[in-house]
Amino acid sequence: MQKHDVRISKSPCRHRSSRSAPRWPSITIPFFGHIIDNARTPSSQVPKIKRTMISALRSSIRVPVFRSSPVHRRTLISLANKKYTATAIASGAGWEGRTELEDGSLVFDLAIPKEMGGSGDGQNPDQLLALGYASCFLGALQLAAKNNNVRLSNNVEVQAAVSFGDAKDSGYGIGVELTVTGADSTLAQAAHEICPYSRLFREGVEVKTSFE
Template sequence: MQVLYTASAQATGDGRDGHVRTSDGVVELDLAVPKEMGGAGDAANPEQLFAAGYAACFHSALRVVARRAKADVTGSVVDAEVGIGPNGSGGFGLTVTLVVDLPSVERSVAEQLVEQAEQVCPYSNATRGNVATTLTVRTAA
């Protein structure tokens, strides 16, 4: 694979109760363990960052496949939920739910576009077979 871009970030402090910063300084935030996991919950956490990245990446992939199919995805929205919990082997695992709203697309076309986007999206390609993922398609049509 020819790498077109590399993002670089550094974590300092106490991991989930620490600080992250990208090498270019565009992203710089404090982190906190979520209240649901016994923390203060007063700052961002890695699952929020993963959810934001996945939602944005999947939405881009969706727009690419829609453009190829000449489908109008005006008003489309992708929501990502990332869950974390014990994996039963002494570690932790993630779950992902993607909810894709395509209000101006017929249901069968919307489902095809989401399936195609799932094949194009780098996050989907990285997590396939490793993270339990649920895709939900919502349309007005």
């Protein structure tokens, strides 16, 4: 499970000046737990008696740890009903191909980023994910503020930084860092419970694949 942090900016507006704007504290908030696991050592290098002790201890040390967050069961999200469906079609040479909405209202020519040896003359999936997560989390912040009778700053902003790279275990993975400007950590935590993107990363979702 990957860990995603929310960083609260020192000011309610990074790009605009405000004479009377309040200053917010700088804080990093882990919003879900991770699993503590013991170090892995080849069994051939561990004496038999120690291997027995390690085996007995494994079940007791593999426990979830949560910091400043509610306890979540690891269950996949399942929709009770569908309110809206967005359909995109990707074609061509993968990351150097093309992706568009089914109705043709939005079209992107894709390109591998320069940092990964590509031309960078186009968009990539991580950029599109960053756009979606930032806007979705902003909406969740506004709803959380309304639900808790909190007056949210008009200058509130959400920056989503999505990184692509090698996962620690195997294969590829992504890392996400949200920077929230103009809201406090309590409201950000509440927004994580609302935002479908945050729930997707935290709980996972079933992906159904069909073939034609």
